Amino acid sequence: MSDFTRRKFLKAGIATAIAGASATYGGFVIGGASKKVVVVGGGIAGATAAKYIRMMDSSIDVTVIEANKDYYTCFMSNEVLSGERTLDSIKFGYSGLGKHGVNVVHDTVTGIDANKRVVKTAGGDSFKYDRCIVAPGIDFKWETIGGYDAKVAEGTPHAWKAGPQTATLRKQLEGMRDGGTFVIAPPPNPFRCPPGPYERVAQIAHYFQNNKPKSSILILDPKKKFSKFGLFKAGWKKHYGYNPDNPTGPGMIKWINSEAGGTVSSYDARSKTLTAKAGKFKGDVVNIIPAQKAGKIAFTAGLTNDKGWCPINGKTFESTIHKNIHVVGDACIAKPLPKSGYAANSEAKVCAAAVVALLQGEGAPTPSYVNTCYSIIAPGDGISVAMVYAYDEGAGKIIKVKGSGGLTPGKFDPVMREREQQYAYSWFNNITSDVFK
Amino acid sequence: MKKTRVLQAALITCSLVFSAASHAGGASGAMLGNTCAGCHGTNGVSNGPAAPTIAGIDYDYMVEAMEEFKAGERNATIMTRIAKGYTDAEIEAMSEFFAGKKYVKAMQKYDAAAAKRGAKLHKKYCKNCHGDTGISTDKDDDSGVLGGQWKPYLNYTFADLKDGKRSMGKKMKKKMKNLQKAKGDAGVADLIEYYASQQ
Ligand SMILES: Cc1cc2nc3c(=O)[nH]c(=O)nc-3n(C[C@H](O)[C@H](O)[C@H](O)COP(=O)(O)OP(=O)(O)OC[C@H]3O[C@@H](n4cnc5c(N)ncnc54)[C@H](O)[C@@H]3O)c2cc1C
Numbered sequence: 001m002s003d004f005t006r007r008k009f010l011k012a013g014i015a016t017a018i019a020g021a022s023a024t025y026g027g028f029v030i031g032g033a034s035k036k037v038v039v040v041g042g043g044i045a046g047a048t049a050a051k052y053i054r055m056m057d058s059s060i061d062v063t064v065i066e067a068n069k070d071y072y073t074c075f076m077s078n079e080v081l082s083g084e085r086t087l088d089s090i091k092f093g094y095s096g097l098g099k100h101g102v103n104v105v106h107d108t109v110t111g112i113d114a115n116k117r118v119v120k121t122a123g124g125d126s127f128k129y130d131r132c133i134v135a136p137g138i139d140f141k142w143e144t145i146g147g148y149d150a151k152v153a154e155g156t157p158h159a160w161k162a163g164p165q166t167a168t169l170r171k172q173l174e175g176m177r178d179g180g181t182f183v184i185a186p187p188p189n190p191f192r193c194p195p196g197p198y199e200r201v202a203q204i205a206h207y208f209q210n211n212k213p214k215s216s217i218l219i220l221d222p223k224k225k226f227s228k229f230g231l232f233k234a235g236w237k238k239h240y241g242y243n244p245d246n247p248t249g250p251g252m253i254k255w256i257n258s259e260a261g262g263t264v265s266s267y268d269a270r271s272k273t274l275t276a277k278a279g280k281f282k283g284d285v286v287n288i289i290p291a292q293k294a295g296k297i298a299f300t301a302g303l304t305n306d307k308g309w310c311p312i313n314g315k316t317f318e319s320t321i322h323k324n325i326h327v328v329g330d331a332c333i334a335k336p337l338p339k340s341g342y343a344a345n346s347e348a349k350v351c352a353a354a355v356v357a358l359l360q361g362e363g364a365p366t367p368s369y370v371n372t373c374y375s376i377i378a379p380g381d382g383i384s385v386a387m388v389y390a391y392d393e394g395a396g397k398i399i400k401v402k403g404s405g406g407l408t409p410g411k412f413d414p415v416m417r418e419r420e421q422q423y424a425y426s427w428f429n430n431i432t433s434d435v436f437k
Numbered sequence: 438m439k440k441t442r443v444l445q446a447a448l449i450t451c452s453l454v455f456s457a458a459s460h461a462g463g464a465s466g467a468m469l470g471n472t473c474a475g476c477h478g479t480n481g482v483s484n485g486p487a488a489p490t491i492a493g494i495d496y497d498y499m500v501e502a503m504e505e506f507k508a509g510e511r512n513a514t515i516m517t518r519i520a521k522g523y524t525d526a527e528i529e530a531m532s533e534f535f536a537g538k539k540y541v542k543a544m545q546k547y548d549a550a551a552a553k554r555g556a557k558l559h560k561k562y563c564k565n566c567h568g569d570t571g572i573s574t575d576k577d578d579d580s581g582v583l584g585g586q587w588k589p590y591l592n593y594t595f596a597d598l599k600d601g602k603r604s605m606g607k608k609m610k611k612k613m614k615n616l617q618k619a620k621g622d623a624g625v626a627d628l629i630e631y632y633a634s635q636q
Contacts, residue, residue, distance in 0.1 A: 368472055
């Protein structure tokens with residue numbers, strides 16, 4: 001069907017729907033003329049956008065193209081590493097999206113033709129769209145650490161995309177001798193889940209404490225500070241042994257920051273040795289989380305800037321490079337929103353509302369966004385950071401709402417910290433059902 | 438086929454109504470309310486174990502709750518930080534959104550014997566303002582939902598009420614006092630089991 005007739009159809013379709021008149025127009029059923037949205041990547045952002053578009057306007061034909069049959073959430077994967085939960089508990093399927101009338105195709109997108117408005121897959125299929133939503137998550141800048149690449153990562157996991165990588169790291173931690181050293185190399189900014197590496201340290205310390213108490217954790221960090229800085233340092237000290245005044249002194253956790261030469265430049269997989277300015281460090285188990293950029297398809301489709309992320313309009317999440325393509329989740333630049341699951345879910349709903357309005361020929365509605373990141377330092381010690389965001393129409397950017405948000409209070413209150421842990425689990429249950437069910 | 442068309446029509450009408458109902462220039466109740474789903478569940482129906490369901494909440498109760506959070510007057514782990522992000526008009530818009538959603542009771546474990554005792558206590562002390570089963574259907578009650586709410590949330594709430602970290606009206610305070618006098622903390626525990634048994 002040519003573009004012209006298709007559009008004519010659409011208008012007719014809407015008019016008919018409003019009037020509630022007959023089911024056909026010119027001998028064709030209206031259903032065949034619905035607007036098409038193709039979502040590339042069915043992770044937190046993509047799956048949310050697909051579901052919410054269908055919830056907002058069930059006349060829109062939504063197809064999600066996702067590479068994997070199962071999705072493993074990164075959030076709570078640190079609890080898999082500590083043995084507090086199973087890998088199965090963070091696994092989700094796509095049947096829930098089907099119930100919302102979303103078409104789910106398992107294939108890998110290899111190209112997006114922004115002019116012809118066609119998405120192409122490795123399986124050889126093409127999908128036409130009126131609007132495309134790209135949500136591929138992250139990829140790694142392998143070139144930043146010599147000797148570390150996708151192949152080496154099979155043995156020395158990053159575990160920054162959950163699933164088999166998480167299972168590998170857990171297995172290695174289980175196999176480690178008591179008295180061994182776990183070395184973790186967090187990435188430089190900006191990256192997926194700013195508190196994530198430091199929650200991982202806490203969770204693994206918790207595992208060591210109960211199972212391998214003579215072991216230690218060394219953090220080789222290319223940064224001077226990190227998210228929830230004070231809360232993590234206090235938590236490590238309280239539960240596991242860490243000295244904020246002498247971060248490489250006695251105690252289970254040691255932290256070498258960028259000023260102390262913690263930036264890792266290369267890795268020798270055979271001897272499990274990392275090289276940084278501060279020296280060479282050998283680990284019994286090593287976890288390298290490389291610097292990050294937008295998922296590969298964002299580059300192929302020409303949606304990225306020179307820093308490797310996708311610039312967007314914060315009100316619609318439409319790419320500022322290619323029309324009719326929106327980018328949501330970790331891959332887009334939504335500053336001051338962080339690259340988190342909560343933010344990805346929130347961005348996707350703003351994008352969904354904009355896409356629905358634009359397809360209906362209306363202006364995008366005024367957005368509102370929220371982010372929260374919970375971290376569990378130890379059983380009974382949950383902490384969080386939260387923020388409410390708005391769109392500044394004049395400046396054309398997303399802004400923090402003054403006076404909102406902030407951190408869990410620093411003073412340790414066992415009653416409230418226990419509640420936060422339970423609310424962190426509630427958040428996990430609610431966001432995963434909001435995305436996948 | 439016919440069914441989907443009716444649905445489409447209904448949806449289009451709905452979206453018109455929604456945009457008209459949103460306060461001038463601001464985000465609509467749906468836009469604001471959708472940001473809460475990460476913690477409270479889609480449309481405010483929580484999957485637990487602890488975060489409260491806010492779907493079907495009483496409009497006045499919710500406005501008051503949000504204003505109390507905003508002012509730091511009600512004990513909270515996180516809502517005090519969230520509520521400070523919204524204007525009064527936004528709070529009204531989101532309260533309208535959640536008040537219009539269908540309440541879904543939580544499926545959770547409970548102690549049947551305790552629930553039976555709790556039922557009697559509810560009838561005696563609380564039913565006047567919280568409905569027959571802890572879900573008031575009288576709009577003028579302006580009370581929170583108890584029946585079918587998640588148990589850990591109820592536990593935290595009762596603890597805060599007892600410790601004075603959350604205020605309550607004079608009449609409710611009196612009933613709580615009478616309940617405490619007659620049955621002590623065990624009475625409160627029975628009440629919570631009763632509310633949890635509403636499924
Ligand atoms: C250890 C850890 C802990 C975390 N904890 C939290 C937390 O507590 N709270 C929080 O809010 N966030 C947390 N996060 C961050 C959160 O997981 C991410 O921000 C979120 O997943 C981003 O969503 P996304 O949709 O952008 O990417 P993803 O969820 O990664 O989804 C991308 C999807 O796209 C698919 N895809 C990519 N390319 C293609 C292609 N070409 N064709 C088809 N499919 C494709 C992928 O298979 C994937 O399913 C954590 C992350 C980590 C690593």
